[in-house]
Amino acid sequence: MKKGYHHGNLRQALVDAALELIAAQGPNGFTLSEAAKAADVTPAAVYRHFAGREDLIxxxxxxxxxxxxxxxxxxxxxxxxxxxxxxxxxxxxxxxxxxxxxxxxxxxxxxxxxxxxxxxxxxxxxxxxxxxxxxxxxxxxxxxxxxxxxxxxxxxxxxxxxxxxxxxxxxxxxxxxxxxxxxxxxxxxxxxxxxxxxxxxx
CATH class of the missing domain: 1.10.357.10 (Tetracycline Repressor, domain 2)
Known part of the structure; x- marks a missing residue:
């Protein structure tokens, strides 16, 4: 089971993943796919919660x-x-x-x-x-x-x-x-x- 679904809040899991990526690489230094990978979900799952990377940021x-x-x-x-x-x-x-x-x-x-x-x-x-x-x-x-x-x-x-x-x-x-x-x-x-x-x- 994907980690993001396991704790029941995929949206917040993506935010938390983005926070770690931003702190490490800057706000423009990561892709939506990297955020999905860090949250342990598929890239397609991201779009159920965010329209794109700017929406996530x-x-x-x-x-x-x-x-x-x-x-x-x-x-x-x-x-x-x-x-x-x-x-x-x-x-x-x-x-x-x-x-x-x-x-x-x-x-x-x-x-x-x-x-x-x-x-x-x-x-x-x-x-x-x-x-x-x-x-x-x-x-x-x-x-x-x-x-x-x-x-x-x-x-x-x-x-x-x-x-x-x-x-x-x-x-x-x-x-x-x-x-x-x-x-x-x-x-x-x-x-x-x-x-x-x-x-x-x-």
Missing amino acids: AEVARQGFDIFAALMEFAYANGQPSALAAFEATGRAYLAFARKYPGHYMAMFESGLNLSAHPQVGDVALRAKAVQDRAAAGLAAQLPEGRRPPAAMFSAHVWAMSHGVVELFMRGQNRSPFPPEDLLETGIGIYLRGLGLLSPDR
């Missing part, structure tokens, strides 16, 4: 964004214990997710997935982004209204910084004598001081 990404959003929400903790701590926690959650879920991370951010073609993926991705935006808005609210930077703008900047730390210093070839978490924390600190959101002595 989209499901991997959807599950990843779902995990990611939950992790971000947990890190944010409704702005506790402070707006600054909550904002910094969401940045650290980004690194923690990339480290623990490399296959999901690559499917989400490195596969070139067209989110408009997979609205269910886009919806859950927006849920994760909304957490970071809420954290940024809470921090911006500490400044007088006329001096507040657009929360969505600096949320996007910190998201980009987090992504860069992952790509260059967590999984890339460039090495740093500093842990990725320290690089991100100091980078966020410099950035927030420049916006006036963090005092110079912090």
Whole structure:
């Protein structure tokens, strides 16, 4: 009996197989036939659950964004214990997710997935982004209204910084004598001081 049918969830077996292949070979480094072989099913069986390889990757990404959003929400903790701590926690959650879920991370951010073609993926991705935006808005609210930077703008900047730390210093070839978490924390600190959101002595 095929392994995928044995545990009663062939669709998830294919997702799990794709996750291993993506982590080892990248999101564009495997075929649907390889995913079928890794799940121990025939290639024809794949098409009963996925229209093609991109559809399979989209499901991997959807599950990843779902995990990611939950992790971000947990890190944010409704702005506790402070707006600054909550904002910094969401940045650290980004690194923690990339480290623990490399296959999901690559499917989400490195596969070139067209989110408009997979609205269910886009919806859950927006849920994760909304957490970071809420954290940024809470921090911006500490400044007088006329001096507040657009929360969505600096949320996007910190998201980009987090992504860069992952790509260059967590999984890339460039090495740093500093842990990725320290690089991100100091980078966020410099950035927030420049916006006036963090005092110079912090």
